[in-house]
Amino acid sequence: MGEVVEGTRQALDEANLVAWLRSQGLLPISVSKTVGGETVSTEKGSLSKTLLAWKSRLALVTTVATKDKAIFVRQLATMVGSGMTLSASLDILKDQTSNRRLAVSIGQVKKLLDGGWSLSAAMKTRKEFSPLMVAMVQAGEEGGLLDTTLSRLALFLEKQEALRRKVTSAVTYPSVVLFFAVLVLYVLVTFIVPKFEVVFSQMGGELPALTHVVFTLSSLMKQKWYMCAGAVFLLFFLGFLLNRFPKTRPYVDRLKLRLPITGDILQKAIMARSMRTLASLVQAGVPILSGLTMTAEVADNTRVASAFLNIREAARKGAPLGETAKKEKIFPLMVAHMITVGEQTGHLEEMLNKIADWFEMELDEKVSKLTSVLEPVLILFVGGIVAIVALSIFLPIIGAIQTML
Structure with missing residues (x-):
């Protein structure tokens, strides 16, 4: 156990005093300024230090992008x-x-x-x-090429950030449009439709089926909005839980890859990230078994991670990577052939980088096509919602006019 030592010493400032204490083999716990044997402290200074401490703590809560x-x-x-x-x-x-x-x-x-x-x-x-960053730096230190390895690591992180932006841009546009579509629907159904419902109830007569459905939905959303909000929250919370539990996450991850629109985008993004990771690790000199383990960790999908771990186990027994990749359905056949060529020619990292480039190119094309197709589809979707609400209002009016004629 260490011993607590207290004392005073003249110094230019606190930094100079702390440096002297460390040179004496002491670990400073608290340093305060004194004048004439009395500690100098003001309420304003104490408050400023407290606010600064809280500001520093809040800053440490943030993530590192x-x-x-x-x-x-x-x-x-x-x-x-x-x-x-x-x-x-x-x-x-x-x-x-x-x-x-x-x-x-x-x-x-x-x-x-x-x-x-x-x-x-x-x-x-x-x-x-991350362990990946540590492994690459360690390989660079052991090989005496730390600056080169750091440059490769920086390039890898830059490509990962560019890939993340591509996926984010693919999801942002439809999400924003759908949000405003739901907002417009909510305003129409909860504020505008009820006013027409009062008018139609005074007119009497039987309402069309579409109008009746819209009025019922309007009453439900206006009077029991908390049930709708609770249902949406429960759906997202259930998805979060299923994605967290080890027993249910494999099924959720498989479902993600099979979704009609986003599944293919997600798979290409995961493949590009995983292949780029493995290529960077191999290029840095990290052992292939360790590299495959780290690649499985960054895949962020149990289906893809399981495939890389299977390749690792086969490689540990002496099996070629490409031959094992052919047996994993998650990898396209072209990927397995390129890995085999890389093994045979001794340029595995180059082939892995080319595979990552290919997946990123496919992802770019997919995102651009998706954006061009989704734009008119979402416009039609929003227009269709507005048209249904408008039609439900005009049908009773048309019916009443025909009755009068």
């Missing part, structure tokens, strides 16, 4: 390649990184690095750096 990691790794690779030491590079990046949580992690990595740790070992202590 792939884009921030890519910028950090790219800058670190440039600095190391120019001849700067790792410690000096990390010290500069710690101060200029905009993401507070990443800045704190860089600072912790620098402290461990100054204490004699390797960069990969120091990064492994922080959750912000």
